Amino acid sequence: MAEETKSPQPPSNEELAKAANPAGSGTPDPSSPGAPQPAIPAEKPPAAAAPAKPAAPAKPAGPVPQPWDSPLVAKLKRQYGSGLEAWTYLNQNYLQVDRSLIPTVLQLLRDEDQFDYCVDVTAVHYPKRERQFDVIWMLYSFAHNERMRVKTQLADGEHIPSVASLWATANWLEREVFDMFGIQFDGHPDLKRILLPDGWKGYPLRKDYGIIQQDQEWVQINLGIESGQ
Amino acid sequence: MTDPISSVSHLDLEESKHTFLDANELVINMGPQHPATHGVLRVILRLDGEKVMGLECVIGYLHRGVEKIAEHRTYTMFNPYVDRMDYVAAVSNGLGYCEAVEKLLNIEAPPRANYIRVILTELNRIASHQLWLGTHALDIGAMTPLFYTFRDREEILKIFEKYCGARLTTHAFRIGGCQYETYEGFEKDVKKFLAFVAPKIDEYEELLTTNRIWVERTKNVGNISAKDCIALGVTGPVLRASGVKWDVRKAQPYAAYKQFDFEIPTGQNGDTYDRYLVRMAEMRQSLRIIQQAVHGIPEGPIMAKVSKVLKPPVGEIYHSIEAPKGELGYFIVSDGSTQPYRVRVRPPSFVNLQALDLMCRGQLVADVIAVIGTLDIVLGEVDR
Numbered sequence: 001m002a003e004e005t006k007s008p009q010p011p012s013n014e015e016l017a018k019a020a021n022p023a024g025s026g027t028p029d030p031s032s033p034g035a036p037q038p039a040i041p042a043e044k045p046p047a048a049a050a051p052a053k054p055a056a057p058a059k060p061a062g063p064v065p066q067p068w069d070s071p072l073v074a075k076l077k078r079q080y081g082s083g084l085e086a087w088t089y090l091n092q093n094y095l096q097v098d099r100s101l102i103p104t105v106l107q108l109l110r111d112e113d114q115f116d117y118c119v120d121v122t123a124v125h126y127p128k129r130e131r132q133f134d135v136i137w138m139l140y141s142f143a144h145n146e147r148m149r150v151k152t153q154l155a156d157g158e159h160i161p162s163v164a165s166l167w168a169t170a171n172w173l174e175r176e177v178f179d180m181f182g183i184q185f186d187g188h189p190d191l192k193r194i195l196l197p198d199g200w201k202g203y204p205l206r207k208d209y210g211i212i213q214q215d216q217e218w219v220q221i222n223l224g225i226e227s228g229q
Numbered sequence: 230m231t232d233p234i235s236s237v238s239h240l241d242l243e244e245s246k247h248t249f250l251d252a253n254e255l256v257i258n259m260g261p262q263h264p265a266t267h268g269v270l271r272v273i274l275r276l277d278g279e280k281v282m283g284l285e286c287v288i289g290y291l292h293r294g295v296e297k298i299a300e301h302r303t304y305t306m307f308n309p310y311v312d313r314m315d316y317v318a319a320v321s322n323g324l325g326y327c328e329a330v331e332k333l334l335n336i337e338a339p340p341r342a343n344y345i346r347v348i349l350t351e352l353n354r355i356a357s358h359q360l361w362l363g364t365h366a367l368d369i370g371a372m373t374p375l376f377y378t379f380r381d382r383e384e385i386l387k388i389f390e391k392y393c394g395a396r397l398t399t400h401a402f403r404i405g406g407c408q409y410e411t412y413e414g415f416e417k418d419v420k421k422f423l424a425f426v427a428p429k430i431d432e433y434e435e436l437l438t439t440n441r442i443w444v445e446r447t448k449n450v451g452n453i454s455a456k457d458c459i460a461l462g463v464t465g466p467v468l469r470a471s472g473v474k475w476d477v478r479k480a481q482p483y484a485a486y487k488q489f490d491f492e493i494p495t496g497q498n499g500d501t502y503d504r505y506l507v508r509m510a511e512m513r514q515s516l517r518i519i520q521q522a523v524h525g526i527p528e529g530p531i532m533a534k535v536s537k538v539l540k541p542p543v544g545e546i547y548h549s550i551e552a553p554k555g556e557l558g559y560f561i562v563s564d565g566s567t568q569p570y571r572v573r574v575r576p577p578s579f580v581n582l583q584a585l586d587l588m589c590r591g592q593l594v595a596d597v598i599a600v601i602g603t604l605d606i607v608l609g610e611v612d613r
Contacts, residue, residue, distance in 0.1 A: 063335065063542065089544055090332060117459055119549070120575040124562055138547055138560070138575070142459070142473070145480050149547065169462030172583045180296075195289035195612060204297055205571075211301050 118167035268608030299572035329548035342406035357553035365602035405535035451600035465555025471499030
């Protein structure tokens with residue numbers, strides 16, 4: 001962070017300025033830690049000025065997801081009605097789909113709407129929610145040069161159908177989601193850990209898994225050391 | 230449902246148990262410590278004599294939990310970590326991450342920063358391809374190209390070093406633009422490099438393109454069709470060598486790529502030789518891009534107005550770029566705090582490696598080395 005605060009000016013300019021003005025010659029150098037008062041009022045006013053105040057509370061809200069309308073969405077809504085919501089956020093479209101509709105919607109998107117490239121399958125953990133996981137499929141259509149995401153919510157322990165039969169690439173991607181989050185994909189040809197060792201206990205990308213936490217037992221047995229830390 | 234993809238899919242590992250003369254199938258372990266796996270990749274091969282019946286990759290030896298680390302760092306602090314994924318194309322990694330966060334913050338880097346970004350990223354693409362060519366040729370038995378490519382790659386690393394002090398894990402960009410203004414003589418150095426390297430690429434081609442041994446070892450080796458590439462999510466030069474004219478720089482332009490005139494080289498057969506030709510042509514296209522960028526580099530600021538503490542609004546974003554290996558994507562979820570709630574990296578090497586099994590089936594065991602080389606994987610990115 002310290003680096004970042006200094007960043008906008010090229011360091012060479014500052015150095016030149018310093019060299020030109022020996023310490024105490026009057027011109028305050030805001031970046032030097034010893035710079036006295038004059039530097040602070042010079043920086044403060046724009047931040048503390050009145051017009052900035054009303055803008056501040058509006059900022060955290062940021063842009064909000066807008067409903068996404070397109071012939072594709074209309075078609076899906078006609079078929080599946082309330083199980084599906086379509087949003088667009090920062091010009092990126094996504095569908096929030098009910099878990100039970102996932103296999104049919106994804107199949108439809110691939111077969112009828114030419115979303116033939118599954119870019120990624122991933123998940124996000126929200127431990128405070130009742131349905132703790134978001135599972136996300138990122139799709140791309142070569143024909144339409146269009147991206148979209150499909151999202152669904154999943155409770156801990158709940159299974160989700162695998163899409164490895166629709167997009168072969170989902171094989172490893174689903175294995176990684178299983179490895180990191182412990183989400184089970186039904187119908188996956190070979191669902192086992194991919195990045196972590198087979199015998200590992202715990203799912204590291206869950207929020208309740210600590211950053212330095214390890215499977216100590218595995219480390220002791222397989223590496224013959226007390227701790228991996 | 231009887232499309233050819235599912236019938237050739239590498240997912241059904243149990244097929245073809247019968248070997249020639251009903252001899253026993255041989256299971257051989259290759260790696261993880263093996264010079265031709267370009268890192269720590271373990272491959273379990275099922276062989277019938279010298280013929281590969283199938284294989285399985287065992288990965289994760291270099292897993293550092295980059296995505297977990299991201300959740301415990303601020304947006305700015307995580308920036309250098311991305312350089313350590315694909316460490317031979319650190320500039321591309323940084324560009325993808327910075328642009329993803331910029332999108333989330335709804336800001337744009339100024340034009341001058343975008344030009345600097347394009348120049349450095351394309352230089353890095355050439356460096357990455359040079360490293361690939363040298364090691365790939367070495368694997369197959371041609372030792373000379375390695376010395377040629379490393380000699381010339383050095384010139385790119387020198388430019389990086391002069392620009393930001395680092396040669397490999399550069400951390401060249403910042404969220405909102407570039408940290409450093411170009412050094413005095415940067416443009417001259419880049420122009421000098423362009424003039425220097427163009428004939429060198431011809432030199433590599435002279436060594437290999439019509440070399441009989443090279444052609445025999447690469448033609449019709451590790452074929453993959455366009456359809457299989459798409460099903461397996463394979464991107465980058467591998468996809469293009471199979472005849473799909475798709476490049477994120479053209480399909481969904483980012484940085485300043487819209488302003489440059491360049492072509493997407495493609496192949497037809499999707500074999501190792503075509504992938505070699507595609508990458509060679511890509512280096513020349515990169516030179517073209519740099520040529521245009523360095524002559525048209527605009528004046529102006531190099532950083533957008535970014536607050537010291539980054540707090541993107543609640544939301545999520547997916548942004549991808551064309552890294553030297555393929556589509557590199559970042560999916561970032563923000564909860565409105567200073568640290569990302571989740572960062573997902575969509576690594577091209579990881580996804581492309583999945584095609585290894587399909588590409589090696591029915592080939593000779595010696596060709597596995599050629600196919601690993603032609604996929605151009607970096608294990609730091611596969612395992613993250």
